[in-house]
Amino acid sequence: MNSDFIEALEQIQKDKGVSKDILIDALEAALISSYKRNFGTAQNVRVSINRDTGEVHVYSQKRVVEEVENDLLEISLADAKKINAKYELEDVVENEVTPRNFGRIAAQTAKQVVVQRIREAERDVVFGEFINRESDIITGSVARVAKGSVYISLGKTEAVLPPGEQIPNEQYNHGDRIKCYIVEVKKTTKGPQIQLSRTHPGLIKRLFELEVPEIHDGVVEIKSISREAGSRTKIAVKSNDANVDPVGACVGPKGARVATIVEELKGEKIDIIKYSDDPEVFITSSLSPAKVVSTTVNEEEKTAKVIVPDYQLSLAIGKEGQNARLAAKLTGWKIDIKSESQVSSKS
Structure with missing residues (x-):
């Protein structure tokens, strides 16, 4: 490898945002494996790539010991001192063992490492972009x-x-x-x-935040959502400004805002309900579009008894109990719905 290779790495650093030093460090580590694999050695080696010229050097490493047990990994103190009198026990003696044709192996390995690192870096960029979303x-x-x-x-x-x-x-x-x-x-x-x-209640929340400026700005607040995807959703909203109607803001002029959301959800019905801190009022509203005669709540058990006109009973319960089920999930209360005639027959 040569200085052109270093220039190429610098260009990659500029274009892809992958540090030249990180690429070289990865390449040095990969070349150690390549050296051992190609030259069948069990030696400890260190590969060094010159950051300016691109030259590659391989050095064998031997630890200085009193008594040598493995001459591929160790060197005696006496032999080490013959090389340099400064060597002491546990020092590491390096000797260049760069093979003559190692440049070709280095070039092949470099291509693989650089491609792999660029791919990893691009994946990291994508991950970083979406993890915050x-x-x-x-x-x-x-x-x-x-x-x-x-x-x-x-x-x-x-x-x-x-x-x-x-x-x-x-x-x-x-x-x-x-x-x-x-x-x-x-x-x-x-x-x-x-x-x-496409079924998560969070999709409803974010769609309303996109379509309703008052929600995006915090003037209108979404308090709760209950959803049976593809069929029906109930959403409870509250206004933090006495002059703003939360339901009207969500419906939009001529129903345009909610219509856009319904269209995105391929016709899913959406009931927009005004939230109230009074559980009786909130539970009554949650059963919309059904009309309610009276609502009685048990705060301790968090249950509610709701009475509706006879002709409204099926509407209040909904098809297969859907309206009642969504209302209970929206409010967090267990709701028992009875018709007026059911109540009067028991009394």
């Missing part, structure tokens, strides 16, 4: 579908949308652009592994 939303395009998983192209890398994180019955076609929630970013030997979700 966990719990964030990202837009990508469908690259491919394999074994039920959808692979999303994010430009520099691909992320995976596993079957369990996909909205039921949602179709994913090559080239489709979709928004996903970043659940986890892990570093692996094959590069960063980014797991996405």
Whole structure:
């Protein structure tokens, strides 16, 4: 190797952000293995690459001992002093053993090491970019579908949308652009592994933050979300400004804001509910769109008894109990829903 090689490393450092010294250190370590493999030796060796000229030198290393047991690894104190009188016990004596054709081996090894290190550095850059975006939303395009998983192209890398994180019955076609929630970013030997979700409640939160300036600015606050992906979501919002209606802000002019989110979620229904610190009021609102006659709460057991008109009972419970289930999850209360006739027949 020569000075051109050093210049090439300096260019890589400039273009790829990989330190020249890190590359040379990695190459020196790799060349030790190459030397031992190619020349069949069990010696301890040190490889040195001149940082300016690129010249490669190999030195055998022997420890100075009283009595030699392995002459490949050790040298007697008497023999060491013949080389240099300054040597003492436990010192290391170095002797250059650079083979004549070692430059060719070094060049081959250098190519492998540099390519590997550049690949690792690029992976680290991608990992660094995405590790800080966990719990964030990202837009990508469908690259491919394999074994039920959808692979999303994010430009520099691909992320995976596993079957369990996909909205039921949602179709994913090559080239489709979709928004996903970043659940986890892990570093692996094959590069960063980014797991996405379309079912996570966090996706709803981030979509509202993007579409509703009042949420982004902190004027309106999302208190809780309950979701059955692909079917229905309930979101409780609170205003920190008496002059701002939190539900109206989320719905937007002529329903435009929530309509954009519903469209992104392929028609998933969204109930926007005004949060209240009063559990009776909050639970009553959470059962929207059903009308409630009365709500009685048990603070200790965190249970609520809700009475609705007879004609509203099926609406309050919802198809297969969905409305009641989402309301309970949204509020954190166990809700028992009865119709007026059910209550009066028991009394």
